[in-house]
Amino acid sequence: MDLSTLFSLDGKVALVTGASKGIGFSIAEIFAAAGAKVVLCSRKQEAVDEMAAKLRAKGYEAIGISCNVGNIEELPNLVEKTIAACGQLDILVNNAATSPVFGPVHETSSEAFDKIMNVNLKAPFELSKLCWPHLRASSNASVINISSIGGISPEHGLGIYSVSKAALISMTKVLAKEWGEAKIRVNVICPGLIETKFSEPLWSNEKIMKMVMNQLAIKRVGSAQEIGAMALFLASPASSYTTGAVLTADGGFTI
Structure with a gap:
């Protein structure tokens, strides 16, 4: 068996949002x-x-297209530029996400709710x-949504963020059911505490880390590369019979 083809993305084009750092960049690089x-x-x-240039310097094919995905009117241009450049x-x-507030839900403003x-x-x-x-025209189309363990069980201080991530899990399952006939697979990854700048307020907090470590089976913070490796499985032919799956990479936090 040639495992190199099982996990190969040769000839494929991938669009990754939130890809300038952290989990997004690790997924793009892998x-x-x-x-x-x-x-x-x-x-x-x-x-x-800058990040696309780093990938090209390694001999990879990569381009960068700016888009604030929270401004919905910018999304058509992102897709049009992707197709124009890649065909x-x-x-x-x-992958792009935001979490502008930390605290109880009753102190979360409507503006923060809408942004999240x-x-x-x-x-x-x-x-x-x-x-x-x-995607419908592809021979092996894959949509991968990046949720969070907060989407499975609400995280302390991240109530509305957790609500948004729970809804993303549900949307993943809806799309997986509806798009299966078009041969588009849709899956979701729920990372636990991963060492990125986005999650720094958590892993740099000694009190929070002590609480987290008490709940982990694997007693460490995860890496962005570990999420990238799981995303590769979901993007590649290795997961050709996998759709609607909710995969955790959380060190056993949700056991």
């Missing part, structure tokens, strides 16, 4: 190493240009719809 042409998306053009789209990773829902839920919804006709 996809590129597996043979995909990767489109890195984030809010600032200079940021995605196709096979893999979509909805726009970026974490509405953007994947609208972007997936825009990508639908291009």
Whole structure:
């Protein structure tokens, strides 16, 4: 058996949002190493240009396209530029997310609620719809949504963020059922505590870390590369019979 083809993304085009750092960049880098042409998306053009250049310096195919996914009117341009540059789209990773508040739900403003829902839920919804006709034309289409363990069980201080991530899990299952006939697989990854700048307020807090470690089977913080490896499985032919799956990478936090 040739395992290299089982996990190969040769000839595929992948669009990854929130790809200028952290989990998003790790996914983009692993996809590129597996043979995909990767489109890195984030809010600032200079940021995605810099990270795409780092991938090209390694011999990979990568370009950067700026887009604030929370501004829904920018999404059509993102898809149009991706198709213009690459000619196709096979893999979509909805990774971009925001969590602007930490505290109880009753102290969360309507403005913060709207921002969280726009970026974490509405953007994947609208972007997936825009990508639908291009994914449908692919021979092995895959949509990968990045949720959180908070989407399975609400996280302390992250109530509305957890609500948005729970809804993203539900939306993943809806799309998996509806898009299966079009041969588009849709799955979701729920990371636990991963050492990224996004989660730094958590892993840099000694009190929170003590509480987390007490609940972990694997007594450490996860790495962005570990999420990227799981995403590669979901993007590749290795997961050709997997859709609607909710996969955790959390060190056993949700056991």
